[in-house]
Amino acid sequence: EVQLVESGGGLVQPGRSLKLSCAASGFTFSNYYMAWVRQAPKKGLEWVATISTSGSRTYYPDSVKGRFTISRDNAKSSLYLQMNSLKSEDTATYYCARDGYNYWGQGVMVTVSS
Amino acid sequence: DIQLTQSPSTLPASLGERVTISCRASQSISNSLNWYQQKPDGTVKRLIYSTSTLESGVPSRFSGSGSGTDYSLSISSLESEDFAMYYCLQYATYPHTFGAGTKLELK
Numbered sequence: 001e002v003q004l005v006e007s008g009g010g011l012v013q014p015g016r017s018l019k020l021s022c023a024a025s026g027f028t029f030s031n032y033y034m035a036w037v038r039q040a041p042k043k044g045l046e047w048v049a050t051i052s053t054s055g056s057r058t059y060y061p062d063s064v065k066g067r068f069t070i071s072r073d074n075a076k077s078s079l080y081l082q083m084n085s086l087k088s089e090d091t092a093t094y095y096c097a098r099d100g101y102n103y104w105g106q107g108v109m110v111t112v113s114s
Numbered sequence: 115d116i117q118l119t120q121s122p123s124t125l126p127a128s129l130g131e132r133v134t135i136s137c138r139a140s141q142s143i144s145n146s147l148n149w150y151q152q153k154p155d156g157t158v159k160r161l162i163y164s165t166s167t168l169e170s171g172v173p174s175r176f177s178g179s180g181s182g183t184d185y186s187l188s189i190s191s192l193e194s195e196d197f198a199m200y201y202c203l204q205y206a207t208y209p210h211t212f213g214a215g216t217k218l219e220l221k
Contacts, residue, residue: 035210039156044201044212044213044214044215045150045152045158045201045203045212045215046212047203047209047210047211047212050208050210059208059209060209061115061209062209093156095158100148100160100163101148101150101160101203101205102160102163102169104157104158104159106156106157107156
């Protein structure tokens with residue numbers, strides 16, 4: 001059974017950093033692109049980042065480019081999202097998803113507030 | 115960037131009714147479109163991928179169609195568990211983009 005479990009969320013002040021993790025199991029992690037998707041409170045879904053199988057290629061929307069970094073550790077079957085220079089508009093539930101967006105985690109909440 | 119215009123934003127419907135949700139792309143996305151259901155607890159489930167392929171385990175009352183810039187999700191006979199949020203997603207090009215969502219609610 002495919003499982004994706006996010007962790008690392010919480011309350012953080014504007015301008016500070018936070019790193020999210022996603023532990024994957026039930027499939028060969030190194031064979032799949034992985035992604036992060038977020039959802040601000042009462043809002044829709046927004047794609048945040050994608051990483052290739054080896055980690056050599058990454059993709060971001062303009063809203064987070066230069067501030068967020070997606071990475072992975074295939075030996076640990078883990079996906080990460082380093083979030084720097086956080087803004088109030090980054091407040092959201094963050095989901096990790098497998099390539100094709102067919103499997104999603106349960107999400108982790110990030111609140112950016114002073 | 116490719117914009118997805120999803121409509122309607124809210125869809126009141128009754129049990130047993132047939133409903134259709136539309137998703138229009140700002141340029142051709144060559145059938146690179148998925149449909150998702152999100153429940154109030156936040157759980158996201160893929161229903162349809164590549165425009166019209168039904169995800170394993172998803173009831174056959176769900177169907178997808180479309181081409182070019184116009185796509186739709188239909189539910190043939192609504193059941194109580196179908197009342198939820200629905201989103202389309204295009205993955206033809208980066209940035210991948212979602213529609214704004216449709217809230218399917220009980221009339």
